[in-house]
Each structure stands twice: as C-alpha cells, then as structure tokens.
Amino acid sequence: MPLEHGAVPWLLAVALVTAGPHVEHLPWWLSLLVAVTLLWRAWLWRQHRRLPPRWALSLLVLGMIGAIGWQFRTLFGKDAGVALLVVFMALKPLEMNSRRDAMVVVMLGYFLLLTHYLYSQGIATGLWLLSATTLLTAALIRLHGGPQPIAAVARHAGLLLAQALPFMLILYLLFPRVSGPLWGLPQDAHSGLSGLSEQMAPGSISRLIQSGAIAFRSRFAGELPEKADLYWRGPVFDDYDGLTWRARALPGKPPPAPKVEGIGQAHAYTSILEAHNRRWLLALDVPTSLPADSSLAPTLEALAREPVRARARFSFVSSVDYRANVSEAPAILQQALTLPPRSNPRSRALAAEWAARPPGKIAEAALAMFRKQNFHYTLQAPLLGTNAMDEFLFETRRGFCEHYASAFVFLMRAAGVPARVVAGYQGGEINPVDGYLTVRQSDAHAWSEIWLAGRGWVRFDPTAAVAPSRIDQGIVAALPVGETLPIVIRLDSDWLRQLRNRWEATNNAWNQWVLGYNPQRQREVLSRFGWREPDWRGMTASLAALCGVALLIVTLWTLPRRRTVEPILAAWQKYCAQLERRGIVRAEWEGPRDFADRVARERPDLAALTSQAAGYYADLRYGPHSRNAADTLRQLQQCRHRLPPRRRKQA
C-alpha cells in the first residue's frame, strides 16, 4: 500500500522526536547527518520529488556503520548501539515509499524511545517521553485513518494512551520482575558515577564536595540521632605511602569477623543509595544489623556483595555508641601502626615527645594542638611537597578534613597508637517534605579512628577541633566567607530551599516507585497489600485476572452501552424534540406529513422549515434508495439548528 503524501510530515516528526534528543550523546558528524537527512527528506516531500535510489542509500548506511565502528572502536555497547539506531532512523525516511516502511519507522521510534532511559530516567524525561509516545501513536492513527484534523488525531491518540494506563499500572505492579543484568554489561554502562573512591590524596574530598548531587537518603524509623553523631562510614584507609591513603587487603588468612557491641539506643533506618559503582553501603557508624547480601568488613564498613550499580534500598540498625573489636587481630593493629620510613622528621619528633603518655592523652594532645594553634579549615589548601605532614603541621596550617584526618593519624602512628583514616559522609539535612535525611556529596568527610585497649576503635574527628561548626551546622557554615560552593548546597533564600526540598522529595518518590522498583521492592509492596509470599505464578495469575477486568471495563466504556437509535430516526426525533420545546408536541401515531400539516396550521412561522424536515425524513425513511442519502441526512440534521431562537413561553 503506497504511503500517502500527507502522512510524511508525521513520520518526519517521529524521526525528529526520537532521534533528536540523542544529539548530546552523539558525535557531532552524526547529529549533522540526522539534521541534513531529515531536512533533505522534508524538501523532497515539499517538492514532490522522487526518493534517492536504493543502492545509494545502502552505500550511505554501510559508510555510516563503518564510521560508527571507527568512532567508537566497536559496534556493540550502549553508545555505539544507540548511534546505529539513530543512523537507521535518520536514513529510513529516505526509503519510505509504502505504509509498511512507515510502520518500520514508527516501530524503530518506539525502540529509540527506550534508549533515552539509558541516559536519564528523571521525571522530566518521563514526561517528555510520554508526549513522544503520544506523537508516535498519533502518527500511526494518521497512517491508518487517512487525512484528519490534527486535533482529532491527537485526541484519539490521547484516548488510546489514557485507556492503556490502567494496563500499565497493573503490569508495572504485578509483572514478575527479573533482576538484571541478563548478561555482562558493556564497559561503558557505568561510566560517570561519582562518589568516594578507593584512595584518598590531598584534594580528593575537597573536589568531591563541590558537587551538590545526592549520595543517599535515609529514613529513620524512630527519632533521628544527634547531628554530631551522624557519621556514615565509607572506605577505611590504613595504608599510607607518604602522599595517598589506601585501603589495603591484608595478606594471609582473613581476619576474624568483627565484633560489634551496641550501647544505648539502636536506630533502625532505610537508606536509598545512589549508584556509585563501589561496594560500601555507607551505614551509620556502626551497624549492628545488616541487610541481606551484605557483610561487615574487618574494618567495620558494611559492604555489598557486588558494587552498587543502580540506586538501591538497604535497611540497617546502627548504634552511635558502641564498642568495636575490643580484641583486634594483630595483623590489623600492625597495619595501623605502619608509616613510610624516613619522612616527616619534625612530625615524628613531635610525636616522640608525646609517646610516653597513655594513648587517650596523646590523642587529646593532638586535638588540643589543632584547636589552640593557628590552624585553618579551608577548601583552598596550598599544595604540599615530599614531607607533606611537616609542611602542613608546621608551615601552611591550612587544610580540609582530609589534611587534618591524615595528619592526626600520622601523629598517632608515630607516637605508637594504632590509628587509621575513615572516609564517608558526615551530617545530612532533613527534607521536611517527606522526612528523609538527605546526604549529598558535599557532606563527604574524612575522620580518624584510634584503637584503645579495652575500648576498641574510638572515633576522633580532628576537623571538629579546628572547625566545630562543620560538625554542628554543616559545611556551609564552617567554610570561610568567600569560598565558592555550588549554588545547590549554599541556598540562602528560604523559598528556593523549599522548592529544592519539594523537587527532591518528588524525585525520591519517583526513584523509589519508578526506578527502584526491583524484585525485592515488588515483594515488599505486595506484602504491604497483605500478600504474604508472592511468587511468579500467583503474580502472573492475578496479573491476567486484573488485565481481564481492565479489558472488560475499557470495552464496556468504549462500546455503546444502550441501544443506539439509527441516525435518520435520531435526527427526526431531535428535530421534533426542539419543536416540543416550542410548544408543539408530535403524537406517537403522527406521520411526518400529517405532523407538518398540523404545524403549518398551528405555527405558520415554522411551517416551511418543518415541511422541509418532514420531506427529508420521509425521503430517507420511505423513499427509494438514493445515492445522496448522506447529504439529505446532513440537511435533516441541520434543520433543527435553523429553527428560530425560542421565546419565553407565552402565557
């Protein structure tokens, strides 16, 4: 079946809407190709020109595939695959002669819509794609229904999608979810995730805090701990090479499982962790109960079995007062005393002065030094040389949390106290809209732990000694005036803050219900509806039953409920009803001619029109079959609109 000329712009719009937004992920020459081919096709359409020959298009497609292979070094994977689909979408309209070709364009369009979610799954993307789906469906309607007013096509497409919504909800809720991936993802699948990394060098955290992105959100079942107790534990660094701190896997047999003893109140909470492509789960220090599929590392951080590659929910119980590893493995203590040899002589000398004191006093001495001497908390720390600790402690004295934490640990180790650096997040902000505590990358922090005999690992935060407001009030209050932070973090006006809170709460609900709806969450939700142990058989059965009910409702809604009157009789009855409102009632038994005669006697002003209407009706109803019956019916339908306006009822 040949493609109608008038349907072509719809299909070009489909190509534009589905391929267009990919421009930002595509190489520039490919975007140019999309623009040029679509414009060319539109010009051919306007000029009623013939389409280019098939061999030329085949050459163009092969050339493009080659160019994509050269650009991406592969034809598989996310970006190359999307680029290929975009090429097909750009070139298929040039080979679009029949309705079948047009169907291929729309199907390809539906597929391309899905690929947008690889890059963004926000609310805005969702809304944009909903309207794109409406456009694609409207194109199908235009393709199969012939020329129609645009508004009618749009209304019909909207109606179809509105009726499809209940099916979507049922399927979404009940379709047995499979947890992916089904096979290994290409390497570019998780690029560009931000968060703490597996090592800490001066500047790594101060770079991270420039981002206002959310690291995770937590909701506490009971009351919130004190803000100063909100230390979310990430990677623990116990290996120092003079510049960089690293987490080091201990050689030999794995150390015994850590022993954690919570004192005082236990806090139960659920965290929704953003993907960061690492294993740590950022539990509140220190977790006493962990979610399934996770474990507590010897260094006390909660670890997932696999790196967190998608936003996920985890439930914990934590105690902010605790005793951890009162009896520690010797290998770990040994590691916590190791320093690179022959560096930072002045720092070592200072530590040696303190070495005779008990370990707790040594730590206090170090904190007192930070507090009383002229140390500054700033993002703009000067660069440090080979003897970084000496330069920092005795010369520059300006630094961020990573400088203070590593200097503190260096001094402790030099004085013979087992110590290590802990990275993670500190604090967070309650969103009053949904009650979630929001923790951002800007809350990233580093602190220290020392091991005291009889007490286990105890947290010391040297940053708190330098800038107490960092812990009490957050990063914005602690930094000196004039240091730049992104606008998201440093929101001064109340209404902007409120707007952001609202937006983030909406996003959070979206994330949990739309993006984070995985097999586990599906079970949780179904059990909230009182369904204890949902399995895929039960879900499929209820899915089918509910879809059947929805289909029945849609069918009953769409199909006429009452007996319809045939249009000829309906038009005549409507005309008579109008006369009835003007005081002339047609009797059941009165034929059209008799009635018209009576109207002529009683209301001469309506005589002409009524006899006309009666004539049309009689022709249509009793006359011979005629070819222009459709026109006659239209005229009969017009008659009632031609009646003079109704006067007030005469007394």
Added chain:
Amino acid sequence: MPAPTSLQRWLFRLARDQQLPIVLGQRRIFIVPTGAGFVFAIVLVVMMVGAINYNLGLGHALIFLLAGLGIVAMVHTFNNLFGLRLTPGRAASVFAGDLARFPLQLENARRQPRRALDFSFAGQPVASIDLPAEGLATVAIPYGTRCRGRLDPGRITLSSRFPIGLFRAWSYPHPDWSCVVYPKPLRTPLPRPSAALDTDDLQGDNGQEDFAGLRPRQSGDPTRHIAWKAVARRPDDQPHLVKQFAGGATAELSLDWLLTPTDGGPENRLSILAGWVISADEQQARYGLKLPGRQIAPGHGERHREHCLQTLALYGDSGEHKVPGQL
C-alpha cells in the same frame, strides 16, 4: 475456492443475510493481529530484554504502556466495525468486462466517526470509505465481470485496521445480491431489415434508400455506407463519414439468432446480437429479437433495450448463473 466445510460455515456464518439492515454484532466480527502487530510484539520483547539488562525502571513503564496500547487497540479496531448497519442497494446492469458496482448504504449511529473501512469481494479491488459521526454514506463495491449472466458477487469482506494497524478486524456480510451482466457487445453491421415485416412499408423504404446526410463513422457501421468521395476530400486524421439514410427510424429490424455467423460459438453469437441491439437502439430503430425458443416483439426505447439485453444475458440459463470470479 474449495467448498466451505460445515465448520467454516458455522464459524464464518456463510449463510446469506435475510434480515435488513445487516447489523454487525460481536458474533460476526473477527479480529487477529496483523503482521505489524506481531512485529510490535517482538519489538516489545526485545525492549523488555534491554530494560531488564540495563535495569531501566522507566523502560519497564514504557513497555507496559505500549503493551496496554496494544490491548486497547484491539478493542478500538473491533469497535470500528461493531454496530455498523448495512443496507444493500440495487446494482446497475453492466456489460461483461466492465466493473459492476454494488451500492451499500452504511449507517453510523455513533457519535464518533468510523474510519478506513475496506470493502471488497473475494479477489476483487477494494473500496475504502470513512463514515461520519451519526451519518450515512454509500460505498460502491466494485466487481470486475467477465461473462454474461446473473452475477452473484458472493459475500463482502469488510475489514479495518484503524486506529493503529496492529489488528485487523473483519466481517463477512452476505446480502442477497445479484447483478445482471449483459454479453460483451460485438459491433458488427446490422442485418438488412427482414422481408417478413409489415409489407405496407416495404416498398423503397427500408432505411437504406433515401440519402439523408453524412455523419461520423461509428464502429459497427457497414463499410458500404462510407461516403468515400467525402472521405477523399477530408484530411487523414478525421474520422470517416458515413451516409445516413432516411427511413431508419421507422424501419423494423429483426435481430435473429439465425442471421449471426455460426463460427464463433453461441457466446459469440449472443455478443453479436447484443452489439446489434445497441446499434439498433442508437439508430432509434424498431427492432425485435429472435432466439431459439424465445422471441421478443419489435419495439424501441430504453426499456425495450434493457429487456432485450437482459434476455440475451440470461439466455440459456435455467436459474442462477454463477459467474466464476475474475483472474
């Protein structure tokens, strides 16, 4: 087409529709996915694999929305036919080889228009029509005729893929319908007026004696009437002129089966007779028709012509003459 089995007869309701108008209820509308519908399903499955693999929550939502769209499209396609009322009209007679057109009046009582309704007879061209909301329309369903007789076009295939082409709904209305197909006319010269006609007018007035003027030659005009002198004076590309004779209007022609050449077989002879009827009617002659066992008294006019052609069309038929489908 093989004879329908009793199962097909029951399933597709092959019996003729006696009750008019024909109303399409759910029992007589069938619906299956089209090729595009199957492709759509495959696309959804592939999309599903992608959405699971990349863990796209919103992708799941899109796929489920499209699946819902497919289900809803089925209802809408069905609904495009449901409740449609059809009233068959009379088909005008045609000559064999021409397109017969069967008029069908469609009534839509609904407030929504019905679009892209396709009507066709088996193996015949398709007529498409849109039906306005609460309105009427008449569709002429074409049938390419091949041979003379009473044509039974068989059942109508009424189908629609509206709105989005994923499903095709169809129905088989089968009105009690027929159309008379005249023999394909073969234009040959008219026979000489019969000597057996009324003797009073015979003398010198047989329509070929008194020269009355010239007119352009039509096919079927005998070559001996061509005005060769006039032709010689005219340029080549002009049609030849023939001499017209007075008295033709009152001449009585007997179009006799026995006057037709026997070499072409009976159908050919009927075609020649049909051609004579048309020629005689064009010359406004009085003519009669003689067939073995059948005789029509001389007469003239539209009705007479139709009567003669119909007799030729149905000649030799005891009852229904089933014309096999074209091609």
